[in-house]
Amino acid sequence: MTNDTLLALRRDINEIDSELLILLAKRRRISHSVVEYKIANNKPIRDEAREQELLEKLISYGKSLGLDAYYINSVFQRVLEDSVLHQQAMLQQNLNPEVLGETNRVAYLGGQGSYSQLAVHKYFSRRPGKLVEMGCAQFDEITGAVEKGQADFGVLPIENTSSGSINEVFDLLQHAQVSIVGEVTHSVEHCLLVKPGTELEDITKLYGHPQPFAQCNRFIQGLNDVQLENCDSTTSAMKAALNCDNSAAIGSAEAGKHLGLEVLKTGIANQSENHSRFIVVARKAMQVSTQIPTKTSLIMATEQHVGSLADALMVFKEHGINMVKLESRPVPGNPWEEVFYVDLIANLAEPKVQRALEALKDHTQFVRILGCYQSDSLQAVEVN
Numbered sequence: 308m309t310n311d312t313l314l315a316l317r318r319d320i321n322e323i324d325s326e327l328l329i330l331l332a333k334r335r336r337i338s339h340s341v342v343e344y345k346i347a348n349n350k351p352i353r354d355e356a357r358e359q360e361l362l363e364k365l366i367s368y369g370k371s372l373g374l375d376a377y378y379i380n381s382v383f384q385r386v387l388e389d390s391v392l393h394q395q396a397m398l399q400q401n402l403n404p405e406v407l408g409e410t411n412r413v414a415y416l417g418g419q420g421s422y423s424q425l426a427v428h429k430y431f432s433r434r435p436g437k438l439v440e441m442g443c444a445q446f447d448e449i450t451g452a453v454e455k456g457q458a459d460f461g462v463l464p465i466e467n468t469s470s471g472s473i474n475e476v477f478d479l480l481q482h483a484q485v486s487i488v489g490e491v492t493h494s495v496e497h498c499l500l501v502k503p504g505t506e507l508e509d510i511t512k513l514y515g516h517p518q519p520f521a522q523c524n525r526f527i528q529g530l531n532d533v534q535l536e537n538c539d540s541t542t543s544a545m546k547a548a549l550n551c552d553n554s555a556a557i558g559s560a561e562a563g564k565h566l567g568l569e570v571l572k573t574g575i576a577n578q579s580e581n582h583s584r585f586i587v588v589a590r591k592a593m594q595v596s597t598q599i600p601t602k603t604s605l606i607m608a609t610e611q612h613v614g615s616l617a618d619a620l621m622v623f624k625e626h627g628i629n630m631v632k633l634e635s636r637p638v639p640g641n642p643w644e645e646v647f648y649v650d651l652i653a654n655l656a657e658p659k660v661q662r663a664l665e666a667l668k669d670h671t672q673f674v675r676i677l678g679c680y681q682s683d684s685l686q687a688v689e690v691n
């Protein structure tokens with residue numbers, strides 16, 4: 308085959324890919340029209356039976372064209388996921404027209420290519436409005452910017468599948484005057500980044516944020532005589548490595564490349580599946596449609612007697628509410644007193660949730676709702 312033939316084949320591929328994009332955009336527009344019907348008729352966004360029927364038909368037709376079931380399934384799962392997430396975002400926009408403006412100023416930790424910035428892009432890519440990014444050096448700067456009205460939204464990491472809860476953020480939520488209005492999970496792929504030409508054996512200093520250090524501690528233990536330097540964010544770690552010979556930083560490949568660092572090793576986290584969950588906060592609470600999966604987060608302090616936490620948690624069971632997270636944190640200034648953070652699969656608009664919160668008052672010293680928000684899950688919901 309000549310080079311010209313290769314170029315001609317590549318032109319054909321380019322053309323087909325463009326046609327695929329045109330069709331995907333057309334499909335998305337049709338999916339937007341379907342949501343109008345669902346809003347008007349109070350139907351759940353997700354229709355698993357329809358998705359199943361669609362996938363079966365596509366797999367069978369695809370097979371007749373010589374495409375395997377695994378390939379068709381994975382491509383169309385992504386297409387359907389996009390469709391559902393877009394429909395959910397449209398529904399939320401319809402219910403809260405004032406929340407997302409023409410421009411959305413979003414505060415997050417770090418700078419270009421930080422994991423928080425990637426999460427911001429993922430969350431806001433499905434929402435209308437121009438994104439104005441505000442990289443911050445500390446978590447309390449993020450909530451402070453939202454409280455003072457300098458930012459419309461703040462995005463904060465709250466937990467990671469390998470290193471667990473991010474206590475600093477839980478503690479901030481005790482007092483910050485913000486509401487949780489959303490969540491987004493993002494996969495985190497830690498890499499060892501160096502200035503071009505640096506070899507593994509040259510490294511004497513490793514810059515990183517304490518969270519990635521914890522998530523990669525097995526890899527770090529395997530390095531010889533390397534001094535760890537804590538940084539405020541992965542972005543500041545990468546910048547430090549750029550300015551220091553014989554050093555390295557932990558961060559994402561995208562961010563490293565953006566700053567001119569080289570990826571020396573990929574997949575250095577203890578667990579190959581490493582995901583972070585971020586919360587999105589705003590000054591005002593948001594309403595969530597009962598047609599989409601919803602979470603409610605709250606903090607509570609229980610009475611100081613035997614079984615008081617168990618009694619409080621029983622309230623959720625008695626009202627048929629699924630609790631998906633329970634975290635205890637000390638109350639600053641009150642040694643040995645604890646507050647509990649609770650995540651529920653629940654929507655404040657549901658009467659049973661209101662009844663449960665009323666009943667919870669009998670078993671707690673205080674309860675504060677941190678927010679009711681669209682869950683990142685694609686689970687189907689039942690609409691009564």
Ligand SMILES: O=C(O)C(=O)C[C@]1(C(=O)O)C=C[C@@H](O)C=C1
Binds near residue numbers: 387394
């Ligand atoms: O058919 C619908 O009800 C749609 O909303 C469209 C669609 C799709 O994109 O094909 C999207 C979400 C549903 O879960 C099922 C299918």
